[in-house]
Amino acid sequence: MSTVTGxxxxxxxxxxxxxxxxxxNAQAVISRGLMATRSTNWLVMLSGFFEPVLFLISMxxxxxxxxxxxxxxxxxxxxxxxxxxxxxxxxxxxxxxxYDSTWNVFFKMNFAKLYQGMLYTSLGPxxxxxxxxxxxxxxxxxxxxxxxxxxxxxxxxxxxxxxxMIPASLLIAFGFASLGMGITSFxxxxxxxxxxxxxxxxxxxxxxxxxxLSVYPQYIQWLIQAxxxxxxxxxxxxxxxGVFTPATAIHVGYYLLMIALGMLLTTVRLRKLFxx
Amino acid sequence: MRNKAIVSSTPSDGLPARQATVxxxxxxxxxxxxxxxxxxxxxxxxxxESFGLLGPNGAGKSTTMKMIGAVTQxxxxxxxxxxxxxDSHGPEVRALLGVVPQxxxxxxxxxxxxxxxxxxxxxxxxxxxxxxxxxxLLEFAQLTDKAKSKVDALSGGMKRRLTIARSxxxxxxxxxxxxxTTGLDPQARHTLWDRLFRLKEQGVTLILTTHYMDExxxxxxxxxxxxxxxxxxxxxxxxxxxxxxxxxxxxxRFGSERNAIIGPELQGIGERLEALPDxxxxxxxxxxxxxxxxxxxxxxxxxxLVRRSSLEDVFLRLTGRSLVD
Numbered sequence: 112m113s114t115v116t117g118x119x120x121x122x123x124x125x126x127x128x129x130x131x132x133x134x135x136n137a138q139a140v141i142s143r144g145l146m147a148t149r150s151t152n153w154l155v156m157l158s159g160f161f162e163p164v165l166f167l168i169s170m171x172x173x174x175x176x177x178x179x180x181x182x183x184x185x186x187x188x189x190x191x192x193x194x195x196x197x198x199x200x201x202x203x204x205x206x207x208x209x210y211d212s213t214w215n216v217f218f219k220m221n222f223a224k225l226y227q228g229m230l231y232t233s234l235g236p237x238x239x240x241x242x243x244x245x246x247x248x249x250x251x252x253x254x255x256x257x258x259x260x261x262x263x264x265x266x267x268x269x270x271x272x273x274x275x276m277i278p279a280s281l282l283i284a285f286g287f288a289s290l291g292m293g294i295t296s297f298x299x300x301x302x303x304x305x306x307x308x309x310x311x312x313x314x315x316x317x318x319x320x321x322x323x324l325s326v327y328p329q330y331i332q333w334l335i336q337a338x339x340x341x342x343x344x345x346x347x348x349x350x351x352x353g354v355f356t357p358a359t360a361i362h363v364g365y366y367l368l369m370i371a372l373g374m375l376l377t378t379v380r381l382r383k384l385f386x387x
Numbered sequence: 388m389r390n391k392a393i394v395s396s397t398p399s400d401g402l403p404a405r406q407a408t409v410x411x412x413x414x415x416x417x418x419x420x421x422x423x424x425x426x427x428x429x430x431x432x433x434x435x436e437s438f439g440l441l442g443p444n445g446a447g448k449s450t451t452m453k454m455i456g457a458v459t460q461x462x463x464x465x466x467x468x469x470x471x472x473x474d475s476h477g478p479e480v481r482a483l484l485g486v487v488p489q490x491x492x493x494x495x496x497x498x499x500x501x502x503x504x505x506x507x508x509x510x511x512x513x514x515x516x517x518x519x520x521x522x523x524l525l526e527f528a529q530l531t532d533k534a535k536s537k538v539d540a541l542s543g544g545m546k547r548r549l550t551i552a553r554s555x556x557x558x559x560x561x562x563x564x565x566x567x568t569t570g571l572d573p574q575a576r577h578t579l580w581d582r583l584f585r586l587k588e589q590g591v592t593l594i595l596t597t598h599y600m601d602e603x604x605x606x607x608x609x610x611x612x613x614x615x616x617x618x619x620x621x622x623x624x625x626x627x628x629x630x631x632x633x634x635x636x637x638x639x640r641f642g643s644e645r646n647a648i649i650g651p652e653l654q655g656i657g658e659r660l661e662a663l664p665d666x667x668x669x670x671x672x673x674x675x676x677x678x679x680x681x682x683x684x685x686x687x688x689x690x691x692l693v694r695r696s697s698l699e700d701v702f703l704r705l706t707g708r709s710l711v712d
Contacts, residue, residue: 134478134511136508136509136511138508139505139508139509139511140509142505142508143494143497143505143508143509146497146501146505147494147496147497150496150497150537151496223492223494223495223496224490224492225492225494227488227492228488228492228493228494228506229509230458231456231458231481231484231486231488232481232482232506232509232510232557233478233479233481233482233509233510233511234478234509235477235478385458
């Protein structure tokens with residue numbers, strides 16, 4: 112191993128942007144995660160993929176037979192399955208990211224003491240956060256690609272723009288993962304972890320997932336529009352038919368802001384927890 | 388690595404390693420709210436020394452270790468690890484250290500050898516270096532035949548040895564060991580001491596906390612006795628015993644109720660007397676002579692034992708309390 116002298120190291124630290132928080136080695140956290148997947152249960156991994164597919168088949172095909180055609184984002188009529196499919200993709204991006212960044216992180220933080228070990232090395236809290244979020248996104252990417260393929264097979268894709276749903280669902284996942292990890296750092300018990308489900312389930316049911324927002328009174332609409340999932344649902348729904356409006360930019364902007372705030376929160380919290 | 392040594396001890400500046408100070412602490416303090424965990428301690432450790440922090444639970448040993456290990460920021464005072472301030476140079480300081488925490492935090496999702504490889508990656512070390520290094524360390528930790536085992540299949544002693552092997556992956560100049568043998572059976576402890584001794588012979592600076600006297604006496608060149616965040620005494624084990632205790636100790640047991648009552652009747656024998664709930668300790672230069680005096684006063688203890696003074700006695704003298712309670 113090369114030995115470094117005090118002087119050059121000082122220079123190096125001064126030139127580094129995040130000082131003691133980041134050592135540009137999130138890659139090591141990522142390769143650890145990939146190595147650990149060898150021992151994970153692949154059936155559990157696959158269940159995350161099948162969940163939205165089963166919803167799509169039961170609601171889209173089953174319920175869709177009664178509902179018939181509905182009005183799409185551009186005003187033209189589309190099948191009910193095509194209407195809810197992008198919403199389900201947004202939900203699965205959210206679920207995967209939240210699961211990875213909350214339950215997984217909670218366990219590693221409090222029980223496996225994994226981060227404690229990592230932070231005794233050259234790694235900083237930001238390396239750990241970025242690495243874990245990247246892994247969550249990698250899983251999200253696989254689910255999104257798989258679900259988009261299923262949509263294609265079911266004949267629900269009518270425009271090449273739909274392929275952009277994959278990067279867009281990564282954007283959604285990134286937003287939820289970064290914020291989720293930050294929030295998890297505050298939680299200490301399993302009971303507190305259940306609060307996360309308490310927020311997620313209503314968000315899933317009421318964020319214009321299965322029917323348009325217009326059925327609600329105005330003040331409920333505002334509340335839902337303030338929540339992140341609605342922006343994800345609308346974004347993917349627009350992309351699925353290739354309709355882009357100024358609202359598209361607002362949806363994307365919402366997630367960019369969420370990512371920035373989430374990363375800031377996560378880094379500050381990890382620093383407080385591990386470098387106190 | 389080309390050479391066989393686990394850690395290369397040649398310093399980059401070409402000076403003999405033993406002369407440089409690797410850790411310097413000056414009036415080091417750490418407070419949590421109103422509680423001072425570490426309350427102004429100063430010490431310095433030269434390269435290659437085996438330095439111990441001895442004290443009961445809650446004395447501030449682990450907090451001091453965490454400050455040295457650049458995972459806890461100090462409240463005030465000065466601290467320098469090989470010339471670097473751990474508060475501002477966390478990653479660089481940690482790259483120079485090997486850490487064996489009080490509780491094993493091995494990666495249970497990875498196999499034994501992978502634990503070493505992945506840990507090395509955290510330091511940004513290349514696989515071409517890590518592969519042979521991992522094999523070498525498995526050999527050192529006597530775990531070669533367990534390379535592909537799962538971590539949770541290892542015994543407590545094996546896990547500890549793996550944790551030590553892992554801490555050596557970056558060829559640290561300083562190894563921090565927090566209670567390295569707590570919870571291990573006697574045989575596992577001796578195996579571990581032997582491994583640590585080899586590291587010491589290779590010039591690694593060892594910093595260890597312990598509340599075991601025999602461990603401190605076995606491993607430490609020099610130690611500080613810490614209680615309530617302060618240094619009570621400093622020196623080599625032999626020096627501390629010489630300064631704060633007598634050569635021998637006579638241990639008498641009169642039965643649990645009578646130990647305290649009989650105390651006054653023993654006054655005047657030896658240099659000093661300590662009546663504990665379970666036994667009476669008489670500090671004397673000649674233990675056998677003291678025992679004869681006890682018998683001549685017509686006192687018949689249930690058991691008697693003459694032994695050499697240990698660090699336990701030093702601690703008792705300095706703080707009025709036992710180390711392990």
